[in-house]
Amino acid sequence: MLDNLKVQILKKIATQGYVTATEVVKELGISWGAAQWHLFWLENNGYIKSANVGGTTIYLLNCANVLKKLEAVEAKLSKQTKSH
Secondary structure, X not given: OOXXXXXXXXXXXXXXXXXXXXXXXXXXXXXXXXXXXXXXXXXXXXXXXXXEEOOXXXXXXXXXXXXXXXXXXXXXXXHHHHHO
């Protein structure tokens, strides 16, 4: 299930083109293990893909439709947060 952290990761990739796990750790303030788990989940569920560039794994959006999915999920999450 997409949660707030995964949405933040997808937004970051969408705005800058790609991310590394290290950037996710630093910018979202989460552990290395948590970053790896969220990136693994996003990749296994078709939202992103990984590529090895010069020994560094980078993560990119898997398709242009992810932004539309992301907006829908973000709207749903906002409604859930407001109702709690």
